[in-house]
Amino acid sequence: MTTYVFDRGHVAxxxxxxxAAYDPVTFARLAQTGVRAGWRCLDVGAGAGSIAHWLAGRGAVVLATDVHTDHVPPAPGLTVLRHDVVHDPLPEAAFDLVHVRLVLRHLPERDAVLRKLVTALKPGGLLQVDEFDNSYSPVLRAPDRQAAELYETFLAVKEGVFDAFGVDGAWGRKAPAAMVAAGLVDIDPRVVVHPWRAGSPGVALLAHTTRMLRDKLVAAGLTDAHLAAVRDLLADERFLATSPVVYSVHGRRPA
Ligand SMILES: C[S@@+](CC[C@H](N)C(=O)[O-])C[C@H]1O[C@@H](n2cnc3c(N)ncnc32)[C@H](O)[C@@H]1O
Structure with missing residues (x-):
């Protein structure tokens, strides 16, 4: 199995x-594919399965895969498979729609995996890749300069931890070109940013990262006091930032 930056203890x-933060973007894009009853769909690295459930709820026949499948509840029309997308095979020309969110960034073998996903599509089938570009996420307002600098330092250290684990935090911006290189056509990206304030779902995810990556962030030079101060800032009504950029990219396997 490939090395994965996040500890199992915090994944739920x-x-x-x-x-909460990103399903609305993902569902709106999936709806634009025209997915309907009878489509065969694959969700790779399905996590807790909210996307696979949404697809199954449209009447699609869905396969949800992940290296850990214990968080995916059962649903009619949904098959859950423990599967490592780097090393395990996928059926060829089997799916009308393949979706993958925030998985390829973690995989140094992402270009080979992308080619495998293209091969799994039926001719004419669609791939939707949802990924972040973490390199653009400026702080717009903070209680003081020190707090703004702490936020920027925290983000930089977090990206350093990602780098050390082979995560490409800016891969979202590279996804369209990678999809062309993997043989897809009709590349169609949507680019989404959100205002981030205390109480925003994306801010809750970032605050959770201070706990989830705590040991790695401390090993990289932050202290528990820094991390507590980051959480205080994220809960402060004077905090305002631009979220990382979300790329939701469609590509089609040539018919
Ligand atoms: C950041 S989570 C994203 C989960 C889900 N796609 C979402 O966006 O809510 C990344 C997921 O990829 C899974 N994963 C990591 N490496 C994998 C691999 N080699 N094959 C399949 N899944 C993998 C993890 O177990 C985790 O569920």
């Missing part, structure tokens, strides 16, 4: 935060 809350 991570999945809850991810769904």
């Amino acid at each position: 809350e991570q999945h809850r935060c991810l769904a």
Whole structure:
């Protein structure tokens, strides 16, 4: 199995935060594919399965895969498979729609995996890749300069931890070109940013990251006092930032 930056102990809350923050973007884009009853769909790295459930709720026949499947509840039309997308095979020309969110950034083998996902599509089938570009996420307002600098330092250290684990935090911006290189056509990106304030779902995800990555962030030079101060800032009504950029990219396997 590939090395994965996030500890298992915190993933249930991570999945809850991810769904609250990003399912609306993902569902709106999936709706634009025209997915309907009878489509065969694959959700790779399904996490807690909210996206697979949404697809199954449209009447699609859905396969949800992940290296850890214990968080995906059962649903009619949904098959859950423990599967490592780097090393395990996928059926070829089997799916009308393949979706993958925030997984490829974690995989150094992402280009080979992307080619595998393209091969899993039926000719004419659609791939939706949802990914962040963490390199653009400026702080717009903070109680004081020190707090703004702490936020920027925290984000920089977090990206350093990602780098050390082979995560490409800016991969979202590279997804369209990678999808072309993997053989897809009709590349169609949507680019989304949100205002981030105390109480925003994305801010809850970031606050959770201070706990989820605590040991790695401390090993990289932050202290528990820094992390507590970051959480205080994220809960402060004077905090305002631009979220990382979300890229939701469609590409089609040539018919
Ligand atoms: C950041 S989470 C995203 C979960 C879900 N796609 C979402 O957006 O809510 C990344 C997921 O990828 C899974 N994962 C990591 N490496 C994987 C691999 N090699 N094959 C399949 N899944 C993998 C993790 O277990 C985790 O559930």
